[in-house]
Amino acid sequence: MIARLLLNLRVVAALGRRSVRQTFRRPQLFAPIIIFPLLLLAIQTGGAAGAVDLPGFPRVNGFLDFMLAGAMIQSTLLAGNSGGIALAVDIEMGFTDRLLAAPISRFAIVLGRLAGTAALGAFSALFFLAVGLVFGVQIEEGVLGAALMVAFVTLSAIAFGGLGAAIALRTGRASVVQGLFPLVFVILFLSSAFFPVGLMLEPAATVAEYNPLSFIVEGIRDPVISTLSGEAFWKALAAITAIAGLSLGLSGLALRRRLRTGG
């Protein structure tokens, strides 16, 4: 039993390493995770920095302090989408069959992909933290706050990666998962990722207020712009847990269906 568990953990780690290597070797998968969020961060920080002076804007040291969490969550969402695309490509080219024909837990195939997405999430968090620090971001909660940000982003990557995996397993088509790319931006802009909810117009403000992504973003942003608030922390953790539970459940169902029907 323990030997079987250890084997599956080794498999998850090996598949996670493959997933990370695959992302770095395929620019189409890598670019959305780092290049796109970096470009958007640069454009928004350069063009809308004056927004910090608007009445009702949270008190921040600079606009970049506010935007950093948005860039991280954008990167994480796109990492989940890229992970889904990569899994669908594996299904299309038959690589998944190679894994399914091996004596391992079949859910380890999904967990391996998510382990890779989590590693990419951690990488993205550290990258944007470094970018922020270079350009003058001050993290109010210091090292502990930075560690919390990395942890939230990594966990979010698992949650969003699960959604990508579920769609990939259900459809088996990379084009379908890729087609969700614009939806990622709709969800992002209808959250507090790039703009405070209090300054949004209706109905966007109400949608953003209840968008679980806003809870996660606030959980990541909170250690940067203020002292840690228990409410933001618990709301973020609850949102991540709920999305992760849902996405892993959907992935499991999609995998079972695929195994039962053969496609």
Add this chain to the structure above:
Amino acid sequence: MRALERTFSGGVHAVDGVDLEVAEGEIYAFLGPNGAGKTTTVRVLTTLLRPTGGEARVAGHDVVTEAGAVREAIGVALQEAALDPLMTGRELIRLQATLHGMPASAGAERADALLDRVGLEAAAERRVGTYSGGMQRRLDLASALVHEPRVLFLDEPTTGLDPVSRKTIWEEVEKLNRDGTTVFLTTQYLEEADKLANRVGIIDAGKIVAEDTPASLKAEIGRPHLEIGLVDGAASRAEQVCAAFGRPMPEKDGKVLVELERGAADVAQVVRALDEADILVESLDLVQPTLDDVFVAKTGYHLEGDDEPESGEEAIVE
């Protein structure tokens, strides 16, 4: 397997009551055209697909209730080598070793040995996407051998390969079999089945229509056939003339074919009869029975010809 069935949604019977048994140490070839049910059968036997009827056991284990034990005993190289073009050859084999529970050091040693065995040691650090089709098939075969499986499934291992690469794969399969590995392969190449297999099962429309050793199957057909190339394309007149000497067979490559009742003894008379009918002959070949003849006798069409029936199920079952 006993009365094995696999029906897809829409009522397509990809595998329709197949019974067969493969002995340990045997090379068994499943011969049939696209859409016949070969790949579906392999997918059921390798636990990638659940049967909808009947039962199948591989290496003594039921493919449904003991799927894990089956997967430990088998090696699989599926159709269209399912490789990640972004991985290197060595990475792929080491991953495969991990999937089969081998420690990292043992996996590394095994990767070295297998890459050497299939002649890919020089390309081991290159990405698979840069490999030729033959190299990819050899890598696929090597990865299927990582854990020294008792039973090896090869789904159309040489489809699309050039003759040299095909021969290399054949030699490797023969070598593996000599070392004691049971091999179940599917193919649409008659020559492949004839050369490699101890026994051949001919599958058509999901059913086995013939099964025996290649020699026995050919002996069952017995008589040789005459292939007649015509100058002026008077095929229908030639067929009428030839019908007096034996059973007409479906045309192949524009040639008229007739199975001679008395074998070579009839050739001279056929030539005289064609001459008397003013039919100009361009070529005349007396062909000993082949697996193609067996296939024609059992299904009514050539396996490697252009006159096989259209299969609307191809995309689903193959």
